[in-house]
Amino acid sequence: MTRIASGGERAGGGLAASLxxxxxxxxxxxxxxxxxxxxxxxxxxxxxxxPGDPLTGEFVWTRERNQLGWSYYLGATVPAAPHVPSRxxxxxxxxxxxxxxxxxxxxxxxxxEYAQRLLKASVPTELIVYPGTCHGFQMAPDAKVTxxxxxxxxxxxxxxxxxxx
Numbered sequence: 001m002t003r004i005a006s007g008g009e010r011a012g013g014g015l016a017a018s019l020x021x022x023x024x025x026x027x028x029x030x031x032x033x034x035x036x037x038x039x040x041x042x043x044x045x046x047x048x049x050x051p052g053d054p055l056t057g058e059f060v061w062t063r064e065r066n067q068l069g070w071s072y073y074l075g076a077t078v079p080a081a082p083h084v085p086s087r088x089x090x091x092x093x094x095x096x097x098x099x100x101x102x103x104x105x106x107x108x109x110x111x112x113e114y115a116q117r118l119l120k121a122s123v124p125t126e127l128i129v130y131p132g133t134c135h136g137f138q139m140a141p142d143a144k145v146t147x148x149x150x151x152x153x154x155x156x157x158x159x160x161x162x163x164x165x
Contacts (some may be wrong), residue, residue, distance in 0.1 A: 003161045005033040005095075010061070010135070011041025011069065017062060017114075021082035024093050032159030034097040035155070038135060042086035042110040043070040043079045057106030059134035066106055086110055091117050096124040098156035100149065102133035128152060 006016035006023075023031045044050040046063030057063045074083065081088035095116055101111035110127065115127040130137065130145055134159040138146045 004029065004031050005035055005157065005160050006031050007035030007037075007157070008039070009037040011040045011144055012035050012126060014021060015042045017041050017085035018082045020097075021085055021088055024095075025082065029038070031095050032162075033090065033095050033157075034099075035160060036097060036099045036111075037103050037149075037155055038101045038107045038111060039085070039099065039114075040066070040069065040107060041084070041114055041152055042148070043074065043084050044086075045132045046069060046109050056104055056108055059104055061106050061135040062078075063106065064100050084112060091121040091123060094118065094121070094123045098128075098153075098160065100128045100152065102132065102135055103129055103131045104134040106135065 007013070016034060016041050017036055020031050020034050035051055042050075044099050045052060046057060046066040051063065057066070066097045067081040070079075077083060079087060091114075097115070099111055100113045105111075111128065112129070113127050118125040130149060133145055137143070138149055140146055
């Protein structure tokens with residue numbers, strides 16, 4: 001059994017989703033699971049045409065920072081999958097995914113939409129939206145929600161790698 005998972009937070013979560021797409025398309029190495037914490041997966045989030053919910057993107061990671069981050073990452077590259085996971089035309093054949101996001105995070109809507117697309121593509125997907133939280137909420141290690149996230153994250157990885165029972 002192959003037990004390779006791709007996972008990350010923020011931009012790292014976007015890279016993990018990109019890796020899953022790349023691995024599927026290249027068929028060189030199998031990935032069995034995606035573990036994505038508020039992944040940065042859509043270059044359009046926060047641009048003038050896609051400003052999003054005005055209650056998100058006001059804490060820690062803003063629209064301006066998001067657009068700057070994408071410009072550094074993409075450079076002159078045309079925004080397309082696998083570099084930009086949300087631009088993938090098909091999500092079929094991807095490994096199961098666990099996606100967590102924060103209710104006040106700029107990435108909330110793109111994360112929810114991506115999870116819905118995975119489900120529509122018959123990819124087993126878990127989605128957790130942590131209420132009342134913003135981007136980087138785990139930086140408060142003693143908060144009840146952080147402890148819940150850490151437990152959820154560890155449980156998902158265990159299930160994803162089939163290390164449990």
